[in-house]
Amino acid sequence: MLTRLASTSHEEVYRVEDDDTGLRGFIAIHSTRLGPAAGGLRMRVYDGDTAALEDVLNLSRGMSYKNAAASLPLGGGKAVIVGDPARDKTPELLRAMGRAINALQGRYWTAEDMGMSPADMAEIARETHFVAGLDHGRHASGDPSPITARGVFNAMRAGAAQVFGSDDLWGRHVAVQGLGHVGWHLCTLLHEAGARLSVADMDSTRVSDAVTAFGAIGVPAHTVHATQADIFAPCAIGGILNARSIPEIQARLVVGAANNQLATPGDADALQARGILYLPDYVANGGGIINVAAEILEIADRSVWVAERLGAMQATMQQILIRAEAENSSPAVIADRMVEDSLLQVAV
DSSP: OEEEEOOSSSSEEEEEEETTTTEEEEEEEEEOSSSSEEOOEEEEOOSSHHHHHHHHHHHHHHHHHHHHHTTOSOEEEEEEEESOTTTTOOHHHHHHHHHHHHTTTTSEEBOBOTTOOHHHHHHHTTTOSOBOOOSSSTTOOOOOHHHHHHHHHHHHHHHHHHHHSOOOOTTOEEEEEOOSHHHHHHHHHHHHTTOEEEEEOSOHHHHHHHHHHHOOEEOOTTTGGGSSOSEEEEOSSSOOBSTTTGGGOOOSEEOOSOSSOBSSTHHHHHHHHTTOEEOOHHHHTTHHHHHHHHHHTTOSSHHHHHHHHHHHHHHHHHHHHHHHHHHTOOHHHHHHHHHHHHHHHHHO
């Protein structure tokens, strides 16, 4: 079921296959320097195994940075299943993935990500203890999406304070790309704060629902980044900030829930050169893993602990922004430096 693949960038990488259930995917453990690797399981259609492997490698590395930035005693890992969750997902397939995760003996903890739900996590939990994001249980944390959205919203206010001189989002025009669980919760918070919304998603029904629920304007998914807005919030897949899209961005602030928003590290400098403030995604969207970590670490008073960690994460973002302004550098560069320093300190 597990075939270990050679890697010079990650501690462990595995191909996962189960002929009986049709399971095909990958598990990547980037780092366990701070603790057991933790990161969600996503299921989506990929353009071949190479694309899926590249995704899991990038995502697991991002989890190492995200967990370190949130000061969690967890390393970074990720898992992906190749397939259409609406068509290919079965209880048997999920349980097979659970057995693969269990074989790693706690070096990797999984949770909900794109294409997954708390009910799916419960199915996986029938085969392994190393799963979080459950709806039921003594330390169950449930769907992490609302907490993720809250962290992104807090980060957006911090960015707005620097760019616009106030953290009040009333009347601000925000272009939201992606109306999945997190994107929808973020739209709810923005609507309640009085922001004007333009929204895009590959699912036209979600766009129609957002137009009705939030008074939003629906825009094409392939041009939402170029919307004449104050803030651009990428909440879909990664790599949206790239050599093609950056020259077209009209917003002065970019902050969203998507993982790995930068196609290359150099794209952070390209945004900086255009005078666009980009808030590093793995700091802004760390609320979800904080929520999950409370379950993994069996925190008794989860709500208080999560609230404290969200506050600390917001303080970290403020520190990043202050240092970036002082050094005339991209916040992404500063965030990477801070996280890498902490990881290196653990390594020596």
